[in-house]
Amino acid sequence: MPELPEVESTVRYLRKLLQGLRVAGVRIHWPRTIAKPSPTAFEQGLIGATIETISRRGKYVLISVSGPAGQLAWLIHLRMSGYLEVFDCAEPSRKHDRVVVTFAGGKELHFHDVRKFGRMWLVADAASVTQPLGAEPLDPSLSAEDFVKRIKSRRGRIKPLLLNQRVIAGIGNIYADESLWGARIHPLAAADTLPYQKLQALYHEIGAVLTRAIRMHGTDAGDRVVNGGRYKPRVYGREGKPCPRCKATIRKIVVGQRGTHYCPRCQPRR
DNA sequence: CAAACTCCCTGTTAGC
């Protein structure tokens, strides 16, 4: 599932291939992919526009385009199973392609999304979509103190907090489990009672895990990611296998309706 | 405010 590292990899990939191209056409195979505006308005707004900058906010791909109607923000969220692939020349739409954008010169961007949860927006201001997002975990301006403050100001268990995009943006189920394992924190720990040092460790662990995963182009956890990730999870998806640190058997529980993996020895409760 | 639940989706897998 695409989380921050996978989205970041995708952004770097798109940046190399799409910058400066002019949109020639749009094929929408699954209209619900277009969250805003209507599919027709999306198509009309994009055609003739030029790709300027490509960046990331949380798990959103942000593409700024300039068209006859001025500056617009094209946002893409891959959700569960989406991925973006660029082709050098015309390519027929495949089975799970939901949106295909063609460019002058022949290149094409295919949005492939088996589960149909992925969404796109074309809006005047990206912030209208990304407004609710919390801090960027890799932004240098987010200090350990800020992070701890954000977490401590909330009640509730630590794992659902990490998954809450309004608190910290970009962390999904895999990297939440990986970070908590790294910081030796039990996923059910009450966030506001965790010692300062533990949360500081978590802050550093999140940065380290995400950075390492970006370097590996994300996780190879079944669902496909462009460029094929090589990040190997330590606990995620490793139920019943030995903890890489202490060899205890990794356990899987449900926290906030999400499968949660942890080491009962490294991450004791309380 | 927290947490549980429902919905959106389909490929994969377990069970029979």
Add this chain to the structure above:
DNA sequence: TGCTAACAGGGAGTTT
């Protein structure tokens, strides 16, 4: 072999 049901999960929305 072939069927059905459970499951996975990001995020929005609703209910407890």
